[in-house]
Structure formats: structure tokens, C-alpha cells
Amino acid sequence: QKEVEQDPGPLSVPEGAIVSLNCTYSNSAFQYFMWYRQYSRKGPELLMYTYSSGNKEDGRFTAQVDKSSKYISLFIRDSQPSDSATYLCAMSDSGGYQKVTFGTGTKLQVIP
Amino acid sequence: GAVVSQHPSWVICKSGTSVKIECRSLDFQATTMFWYRQFPKQSLMLMATSNEGSKATYEQGVEKDKFLINHASLTLSTLTVTSAHPEDSSFYICSARFASGGPQGFGPGTRLTVT
Numbered sequence: 001q002k003e004v005e006q007d008p009g010p011l012s013v014p015e016g017a018i019v020s021l022n023c024t025y026s027n028s029a030f031q032y033f034m035w036y037r038q039y040s041r042k043g044p045e046l047l048m049y050t051y052s053s054g055n056k057e058d059g060r061f062t063a064q065v066d067k068s069s070k071y072i073s074l075f076i077r078d079s080q081p082s083d084s085a086t087y088l089c090a091m092s093d094s095g096g097y098q099k100v101t102f103g104t105g106t107k108l109q110v111i112p
Numbered sequence: 113g114a115v116v117s118q119h120p121s122w123v124i125c126k127s128g129t130s131v132k133i134e135c136r137s138l139d140f141q142a143t144t145m146f147w148y149r150q151f152p153k154q155s156l157m158l159m160a161t162s163n164e165g166s167k168a169t170y171e172q173g174v175e176k177d178k179f180l181i182n183h184a185s186l187t188l189s190t191l192t193v194t195s196a197h198p199e200d201s202s203f204y205i206c207s208a209r210f211a212s213g214g215p216q217g218f219g220p221g222t223r224l225t226v227t
Contacts, residue, residue: 008153034215043118043205043218044156088155098144098209100216102155 003027006089006103015112019076023089023103026070030091030101033065035074038086038105047087048074079110115139116208118219125196125226133191133222135206141186142208146216147179150203162189196226 006023013019021035031052036044048063050056056063062075072091076083089103115138125131135145143164148156160181161169168181178200180192193200203223207216 032215036218041203041221041223043116043207043221046215046217049215099158099161104155 001026003101004089004091004103007106008104010107010109012109012111013079015079015081015110017079017110019079019083019108019110021074021076021087021089021106021108023072023091024070025072025091025101027091027093027101028067028070029093032092033063033072034090034100035061035063036088036090036102037083038088040085044088076108079108081110081112084109116142116206116217116219118206118222120222121220122223123225125224127197127226128195130192130194131196131224133193133204133206133224135189135191135208135219137187137208140208142189143186144209145183145189146207147181147189147191148205148207150205150221156205159191193224196224198226200224201226 004025034049035047037047038044050063050065053065053067060077064073086105086107088105090100092100117136117138119134123131145162147159149159150156158171159174162181162183164183164186170176178194183189203221205218205221207218209216
């Protein structure tokens with residue numbers, strides 16, 4: 001079993017839809033949670049990061065962490081074609097953001 | 113996240129030659145940088161942690177004599193792929209954290225093709 005599981009997709013949605021991206025994990029020591037967006041042939045771009053459980057909102061993006069279920073989510077409201085990319089969840093333990101474990105990424109396509 | 117640059121963005125080399133990839137932190141000092149490798153349709157795999165002024169820490173299974181890492185200053189880390197072979201063809205990405213902590217910011221990546 002992988003430490004971090006993420007549905008690879010692809011996930012296709014119409015423009016304007018609400019997108020839900022999810023990851024599950026098995027390591028209860030994870031306390032720092034991140035979401036990165038990666039366009040084809042580019043390095044990952046940090047979208048959101050949270051510590052421990054709870055919600056965090058930034059514009060059209062909302063990150064949720066449920067440590068009791070070992071489940072994290074990223075919601076994208078009013079999705080745009082420019083949101084089409086691969087979304088990687090990532091997490092690390094109490095050492096901070098030093099050693100990060102990544103999910104395999106979910107490829108998202110927003111259709112105009 | 114941190115602002116990080118990489119050079120070159122794409123390199124093609126012949127089997128048996130060595131290739132150097134540079135990673136720079138643009139507007140901050142990075143005591144620690146990280147090197148990742150990403151194969152097509154796969155996630156990022158940490159290769160090594162580069163610490164300024166000391167030896168790099170390599171992940172299990174990564175050959176330290178093949179992937180030479182040098183972190184000579186607070187703004188520059190280099191990865192040299194020695195005696196490259198076609199199986200080393202991959203997307204190499206570096207990242208860095210601000211010295212005060214926080215999540216890693218990634219460089220744009222270097223695509224290496226070994227023929």
C-alpha cells in the first residue's frame with residue numbers, strides 16, 4: 001500500500017463546474033498538507049498548504065483536511081480551462097516541510 | 113512558495129557523457145535544496161537533500177556516485193549526472209525552502225534525454 005493514494009484520473013469537467021480532488025494517506029504522522037498544480041513539462045506550483053485538520057480558502061480554491069479519516073481534498077469553484085493541469089497532493093510529518101511525500105497526481109481537464 | 117530557477121530547461125546528451133543541472137534560489141537564501149526525478153505519468157520521487165556546505169543526503173536506491181550533488185553556496189545547488197545512460201532520461205526538478213521554513217517551492221524542471 002502506498003503512503004499516499006490519489007486517483008490519477010483523468011477527470012473531465014465542463015467550464016464552471018465545481019471540482020473535487022482527493023487523496024488518502026496511511027501515515028498518521030503526517031501533519032503538513034499541500035496541493036501543487038503542475039502543467040505539462042513544468043515544475044509543480046504551490047497552490048495551498050495547511051497544517052493539521054481544518055479548512056483553508058484562497059479565492060476559488062478550498063483545501064480540507066480530515067486527519068481522523070486520513071483524507072484531504074481540494075475544491076475548485078467556477079473551474080476554468082486554465083485550471084487544466086495535474087494536481088498533486090503532498091504531505092509531510094512533524095519535521096515540517098522537510099521531507100515531502102507526493103501523491104501520483106490527478107489530471108484535470110476543464111472543457112470550455 | 114520559494115522562487116527557484118533551473119538551467120538548462122532541456123538537454124540532450126550522448127550515452128556515457130556527463131550533464132550538469134543548476135538550481136538557484138532567486139530572492140532568498142536556501143540552506144536546503146531538494147532534487148527530484150519524475151518519470152512520465154508518475155509522481156515526484158525525492159533523490160537527495162542538498163545541504164549548503166555539507167554532503168548531500170541520498171534516498172535509498174539512489175547512486176551517489178552517479179548523481180553528484182554540490183551545494184556550494186546559499187543560492188546554488190548543482191546535480192551532475194555522470195556517465196549518463198538512456199534509462200537516466202527523465203524530468204529532474206529541484207526545490208528549496210526559505211531558511212525560516214515553509215513549504216517547498218519548485219523550479220521549472222530540466223528534461224534530460226540521453227541518446
